[in-house]
Amino acid sequence: MTTRSSTATKRTPAKRATKTKKATQKVTIKNKSKATKKVAIKNVASKIKPTAIIKRNPLGHLLMEKMMREAGFRGGISSQKKLLDAYSTDESIFSIRPQVVLQPKNRHDVEIATKVIAEQTKRFDSLSLTPRAAGTGLGGGSLTDSIVIDMCAHLNKIGEITEKKDKITFTTEPGAMWRDIEKKLKAHDAYLPPYPASKDICSIGGSIGNNAAGPDSLRHGHCADWVESMDVVLHDGHTYTIKPLTFR
Template identity: 70%
Template sequence: MNESSSSALLVKRAKSKTKRTAKAVVVEKAKTIKVKKTPIKTKASKATSKVRLTKKSKETEKVISPELPEVSPKPLISIIKRNPLGHLLIEKMLREAGFRGGVSTDKHVLEKYSTDESIFSVRPQVVIQPKNKTDVEIAVKVVARETKRFASLSLTPRAAGTGLGGGSLTDSVVIDMCAHLHHIGEVSVKKDKITITCEPGAMWRDVEKRLKRYDAYLPPFPSSKDICSIGGSIANNAAGSDSLRYGHCADWVESLDVVLCDGNTYTLKPLNWKEYKTIAKQKHEYARILQDILSLVEKNEKEILKNKPKTKKNSAGYALWHAFPDGVESFKKGKGVFDPTRLITGGQGTIGIVTSVTMRALPIEHDTTLLVIPVFDLQDTARVITKALEYNPINVELFDALTFDLALKNPDFFKKYLSGLSYYRTMLNMYTTYHVRYGRKTPEFTVLITLDKATTDKYQRYEIVSAISTGKTRARVVTSRVEAEMLWQIRRASYTLSKLQDSSKRPAAFLEDMTVPPENLSKFFVEIKKTF
């Protein structure tokens, strides 16, 4: 491996130790999934799974009870035997197949890829960095073929490594989708539709800059948009402040180019019945998957819909309830669609590896109103937020006292995101807010609420402010752009700022998103504060 490839592979990551997470072995062209589970020291908010591309193995062991007659063999939990030979040969096999990207087994590189932003640490055996879509196809074909000999081989996609669930970690082969696959295409504006196409390694912040030229943005932007990639956000079905109104990443995907386990690339997009029938007649992996999903949902549709989460935010599992938004029956009558992209978004790379993403964008709303509510008494939190929800806000976000304190103590942190006079004005506003507005008292929470023009046309701003405020907690309209920028900078930096508490320690992000009915928030926050 050349020096430039080596340097590209070195990504700064701190180490932490834990036991392995659950592993899933997906049997190619078989209808069963074998799962190996090992103890997990600390629970993460999203389960971690890795794809094993292999043929169905034969079970030879028998379960015999001394008190009962011998019975037929039953499926057992599959134990994957570690075989280092497969990993030792993988570079040779990739090169022979025409793989042009970087391949490394250097111990320092492997250590860098053994952690992400989660609490887990799993050391890979090999790290590869494809240069293009063809390299991804080659990698999938080689691993799929070689798992017949080496069952411990697997391929795990990794983007920017900012996930909190450990989804990018593996003890086999990491395929880094950010090193080279970060091209951003042109923005398409047709009538009322704005779309942008990019590779999975494109950073969200860079895509946002491109869209800003067209006065547009991606509504599901996560709070980590300054450090995360588009591909990772798709794999995690990320959401952000505007998701209260506009939904998750999955709701804004136009189409995806995905390499499936046969090593071929397919373009996934919503299909009508006629389009589905055309594809289903073909002999390839995509056709098989479409047929299997249709059959699965058709047989279990009532149960699937019955168990659909009722929360606004949900990124767990495969969203089968969204694959047929109008129902299977309507789809077969030609009145609805089958959207396979819904199974890839949030799938953590377990079904296929995304090589291109096309997303819809919206024009930026300029005539909005930002309200800020400093909450000094936790008992007021529930009332403030439930009242705010009555006005159909674009978003409701908050940051806690610790985040505000860390921002006050680390002004240089914001130089990464602000420059020149913008930086100094924002910092001056932050300290003025703390010393003058808050009298050197830090609010337990600072709540941010964004309202659109339709709402402020219907209700006077002072009416909304009065309705949301309580005796101790006073809402107000933010009229200064500098103050608005200051508040959003702190909110977006909440997690990153937490790393600045102690430079000798690594923060453990053991909690991700929690779902709490708004009316119970006060009690919830009081109990959480007691716990910590």
């Protein structure tokens, strides 16, 4: 067993960059003939805004909720402004406001939501279903202008940990937080080697979905290398169990 320790240092707040009054700057370029040429470079970076155009939900919130309930969806369905604003950002620089947020209570809810939305995309191609876990991604992958399905609100249970010889396995739902899994594994004197830097605030589902890695990954591999099997809901609304391929 290896004991790990870490130290923390205080960060000095970085100075904010001041806005330049000029929109262009002149650059002098020298060539072999000793002649010079002035080039104007526009400061386009200052004009870029990390936002996206919002498309309206073609079904409407009430109609969508009716369709979901009739199909048997039991989780939360909301289009309240406060909730939509909360789901419009993650740890990236982007801000995209969804139209509806779904919070499934179990796997059956995920199957229903996936099937209903997949059927409606045949009529409305602007519809999409984007899974979201803890929202700690830096690339904006959990953001959408359509429908968000939150995998953390209720699907966060950690199953029993099984220990056989030198192998430890456990089953978990996608919304379980990495820090909670670590606490349970610690009782067995074990840990998940590909832990990411965001392990204190991220979920296991998002980590596996992004094939996350961390300080120990050079030796022990990424998240995908530690997954024995997964139950995945595909667009037809059915759950499939997938495992690594074995070659004979």
